[in-house]
Amino acid sequence: MQFNQYLNETCSKQNSLVCVGLDVDLEKIPGFLKKKKDAQVNFSKAIIDATAEYAAAFKINTAFFEAYGEDGWRAMREIVNYIPDNIVKIADAKRGDIGNTSKMYAKAFFEELSFDAITVNPYLGHDAVKPFLSKKDKGIFVLCHTSNAGAEDFQKFTGNNQKLFELVAKKVDSWNEKNNCGLVVGATFPKEMKHVRGLVPKLPFLVPGLGAQGGDFDLAVKYATDNRRSGAIFNFSRNIIYASSGADFAGKAADQAKKMRDEINNRINI
Amino acid sequence: MQFNQYLNETCSKQNSLVCVGLDVDLEKIPGFLKKKKDAQVNFSKAIIDATAEYAAAFKINTAFFEAYGEDGWRAMREIVNYIPDNIVKIADAKRGDIGNTSKMYAKAFFEELSFDAITVNPYLGHDAVKPFLSKKDKGIFVLCHTSNAGAEDFQKFTGNNQKLFELVAKKVDSWNEKNNCGLVVGATFPKEMKHVRGLVPKLPFLVPGLGAQGGDFDLAVKYATDNRRSGAIFNFSRNIIYASSGADFAGKAADQAKKMRDEINNRINI
Incomplete structure (x- = not known):
């Protein structure tokens, strides 16, 4: 099946547009969990068990696992394998390099690990993105307009009556031959989000910025x-997974995930 | 000591401006090496032993190790630890994310692994780059104008009488307070390289594109x-490390590294 489908x-x-972001910081x-071995894995499994009912996707932020070297990488593998098969598995890795290197990144996340999709940085252009698109059932979310303050530095650079993030959106739309491309568009810039949605009606958005x-x-x-x-999934990381720092963390995470799901669904007027 | 110094x-x-790129593909x-355990490590150690005399830096392309999961990550650790202390150790990882995530990437490559520098993608702007700059002895090379065909897609996007890659060069120059910033500028676009050098006389360049x-x-x-x-180091990967596919691969790699060093030094008219 095509990834976007x-x-x-x-x-x-x-019945959810919630993506639960696993930015699992041992700090x-x-x-009571962090003193034990496999703390990242045990914490993540408990979060997954508690929130899967309310989620369409889980997104693993690779940086938080790379920071612990090969132990972190092993934890990432255990966690992605633990995510239920009916939920979308996204590697938030923001990779992108020249062709022969992107091909190795695609191998790392789509073959060696069993992610369904990966976030990709567009700066190097089409030949850096293409190796991630060879299989229709594996998808990408390309950084378009991010949620951070630094988004202003380059993404809004303007030329020929368009901004860089608009050009990125249109280019990615033209690469979507297998219906497996989407965009990262931050909730912290609603005007720009509205504009991107107008430019590319069909591309799914991965939306950070609604939580913390x-x-x-x-x-x-x-x-x-x-x-x-x-048409969109909305990521929540810190406000779900760290909803409580006590023994009730999983239950509180579930409450928060349900609440976020409802906050979104209640705003869809159909 | 400041990284650029x-x-x-x-x-x-x-007496060398050569960077040896360890893009170690098991294929x-x-x-005779690939059938054995630790093939990436054994191959890389032999290349390092043979070429260190002619090199200023080694650059590990992280994709080629991530493609083998935690075994690859462990190999990367063994290899970076094996590089002699007097040679610069660069992680070609092209990372970059919002602040709290970039901080974890900096931890992964500068603390958990012992790299001296990392390649960074500028698309997310200053707050994505800043966490890599907190220690003066750790450096970054920010993607400015890359060596691949896709560099034309976004890096040459023009507005206000300047192109995106020129804006990136100037911004990075303004972030160079600790003298630890450099740029990736590809040899396959000499006109653009000349222009960038004129804009930022002091930033070191990491130059891909001269080899394969x-x-x-x-x-x-x-x-x-x-x-x-x-002021610049020139990367060679495939044409050095795969100079021979036989038992003489290390010797041939040394010959090729020496040749590349001399090709560069002979062109410096001082």
Whole structure:
């Protein structure tokens, strides 16, 4: 099945547009867990068990595992294998390099690890992105307009009556021959999100910025989904996975994931 | 010592501007090695032993190790630890993400692994780059104008009488407070390299594209170094490390590294 179709069907079946972000920082997980071996794995498994019911996707932030070397990489493998088969598995790795190198990154995340999709950086252009697109059932989310303050530095650079992030959106749309391309568009810049949605009506968005970063729910849901129960997934990391630092962390994470799901679904007027 | 100063002193002491790129593909290393355990490590150690005399830096392409999961990560660790202390150790990882994530990438490559420098992607802007700059003795090379065909897609996007890669060069120059920033500028676009060198006279360049990618030696050495015996290092991967597929691979790699060193040094007219 084409990745974008799989993503939409998963959102429908789960009745959720929530992506739970596993940015598992050993400094932030409950104290009673962090003293034990395999703390990243045990914490993540408990979060997955508690929140899978309310999620369309899990997104693993690779940096938080690379920071612990090969032990972290092994933890990442255990965690991605633990995510239920009916939920989309995204590697938030922001990779991208010349062709023969991107091919190795695609091998790392799509073959050696069993992710369904990966986030990709567009700066090196089409030949850096193409190796991630060879299989229709494996998808990419290309950085378009990110949620951080630094997005202003280069992504809004303007020429020929368009901004860089607009050019990126249109180029990615032209690369979407296998219906497996999407964009990362941050909720913290709603005006820009509205504009991108107008440019590329069919590409799914992966939307960071609604949780700890403070993006506006009304605008983000309106612009990203176009009032459809598909077309976007909204990532929440810190405000779900660290909802409590006590023994009840998993239960509180589930409450928060359900709440985020409902906050979004209640804003879709269909 | 500031990273850029360390880089220049290493180039002087080694009398070399060669960076040996360890893009260690198990499909391409000599047959008699690839059947054995730890093939990536054994191959890399032999290449390092043979070429260190002629090199200012070794650059490990992380994709080629991530493709083998935690075994690959362990191999990367063994290899970086094996590089002699007097040679610069670069992680060609092309990372970059929002602040709290870039901080974890910096931890992964500068603390957990013992690299001196990392390649960084600028698309997310200053807050994505800043966490890599907190220690003066750890450096970055930010992608400016890359060596691949896709460099045309976004890096040459033009506005306000400048191109994106020019804006990147100037921004990185403004971030160079600790003298630990450099740029990746490909040898396959000499006109653009000349222009960048004019914009930022002080930033060191990491130059890919002279080996298998076919860049012009005369122009690249002229523009990247400004006729100094510092200011740039030139990367060679495939044409050194796969110079022979036989039992003589290390000797042939040494011959090729020496040849590349001399090809560069002979073009510096001082």
